[in-house]
Structure formats: structure tokens, C-alpha cells
Amino acid sequence: MKLSTKITAGLVLGIIFGVIINLFFPQIVPKLDRYVLSPVGTAFLNVIQFVVVPIVFTSLIVGFSSIGNSEKVGRLTWKIIFLYIITNILALVIGFVTAYILKPGKSVGDLGDVAAQEAAEGQSIIDWLVSIIPTNPFASFSTGNLLQIIFTAILFVIGIRMAGDRSKPFLSFIESFHGVVEKITLIALKFSPIGIFALISSVIATQGFDIVQKLLMYILGLIIAIVIMIIAYALILSLIKISPIRFLEKFSTNIWHRLWYCQFECSITCRHR
Numbered sequence: 001m002k003l004s005t006k007i008t009a010g011l012v013l014g015i016i017f018g019v020i021i022n023l024f025f026p027q028i029v030p031k032l033d034r035y036v037l038s039p040v041g042t043a044f045l046n047v048i049q050f051v052v053v054p055i056v057f058t059s060l061i062v063g064f065s066s067i068g069n070s071e072k073v074g075r076l077t078w079k080i081i082f083l084y085i086i087t088n089i090l091a092l093v094i095g096f097v098t099a100y101i102l103k104p105g106k107s108v109g110d111l112g113d114v115a116a117q118e119a120a121e122g123q124s125i126i127d128w129l130v131s132i133i134p135t136n137p138f139a140s141f142s143t144g145n146l147l148q149i150i151f152t153a154i155l156f157v158i159g160i161r162m163a164g165d166r167s168k169p170f171l172s173f174i175e176s177f178h179g180v181v182e183k184i185t186l187i188a189l190k191f192s193p194i195g196i197f198a199l200i201s202s203v204i205a206t207q208g209f210d211i212v213q214k215l216l217m218y219i220l221g222l223i224i225a226i227v228i229m230i231i232a233y234a235l236i237l238s239l240i241k242i243s244p245i246r247f248l249e250k251f252s253t254n255i256w257h258r259l260w261y262c263q264f265e266c267s268i269t270c271r272h273r
Contacts, residue, residue: 003190006192022209029206033202033205047184053149055182056150060154062178081150090232102221133148133151134152
């Protein structure tokens, strides 16, 4: 059975299980959620977040270090930074437009103190560009700042090339570390149906099925935005002369995980209400 099928089954079974215990066994919900569902779901999310930073960092170093032409490395570096910024801006625009059209907040109702909070003042463009350079790379790792992590990886690649043969032990360690993180990622993905089952069961069991109805527009907006973003990625790939079909076939599993990530967002939203 494909992983995407298992994820779908976990989602559906989680909804059914959550509805059943919420309606017929409400007395066991607090303890079941506290000692089983919530810990399993949170542990799964933590593992997913745990592997993101090391897999990005090591992939960039291993990939760039395998390129013999230094000039090509420079071009790829600027392309990665440029595409990362463009795709993030595009994602923000798609998110704002989708939220403006669907207005998912209206279906959620009154959020009390959350609604009264004001957004913090944003950075200027210059400050944001300067902030790409981390003062402490370990801090960027701990906060998951991917742009700073990309910049850090690029600096390491430059250092590896300048160090020559002296960098071989370090590069060998990074390649080995990358292989280990890949295996951890595969383990995490194998348990994703269980994690999704626990997350959605916890939400519905504690909040009731009404929360799904209230957040239906929110979930729909996430799915629409993700689909639009996938189409945008396909167009970008076409512009840089990479076959979108081959790319989608190679990374189809990651796309499925991204589509179902809306369930994680939904779970986190419900927990903070």
C-alpha cells in the first residue's frame, strides 16, 4: 500500500474514531487525549520538525560539494537564494489573496483575546536582507530559519572549497550525517499515518466535530493555496528548463505530505484556541 493511501486512511479513521469517542464515550476523552493521542501527535510533529533543518543543511553541502566547477556553484547559489525569496513572496501573495477571498475567520467565530492582538511592526527590506546573515548559526538551526540555514550552508561550501584536502574529513562527516538523517526521515514518514490519526483524533475528540465544520473554510483555503503553489512551482520549473512531470514523479511523496500538512496546521490552530 502506498504511503499516500496510508495517510488518507489514517486521516479518515482518525475522524471516525474522534467522532465516536466524543459522542459515545466523552468520559474517557480527557485521559485518552492526555496520555495517548496528544503525546503521539506532538511527538510525530516534533520528529518532522527535527529532521527538516539537518536534511536541508546537509543536502545543500553534499550537493554543492559534488559540483567540481566553482563558477557553477556560484551561479547555483544565487539561483537558490533568488528562487527561495521569489517562492516565499509568491506563497505570501497566494495566502493573502486566498484568505481575502474565502475569509475563513468569519466561520471560526469569536477568538476572544486572540482577535484583540495587534500584529507586530514588520522589518524593512534592507533589515530583512541583512538578517539573512546569521550572527549565530546554531540559533538559526534552533529556530528553523531556513534562509539563514541556506546562507550558512553556502558559506560552509565556500570554506570547504578553499580548505581543499583539509576539508575532506569534515565533508565525509557531513555526507555520513546526511545519510543518517535520510534514514530518520524515512522512519518518520512510515509513522506519519499514525501521527495524523492521533492528531486529528485528538482535535475532534476534545473539540467535537463542530470544530471541523467551523474550520472547513480554513482547511479548504489551505488546500486551494497549496494546489496553486504546486502549479506555480511547475511554471517556475518550466522556466528554468526542468521537466515538471519528472520533478513531480520524483517528489510525489513530498507533495502528498505537503497536502496533508494542512491537518497539522488545523490541529495546532485548534489547540491554541
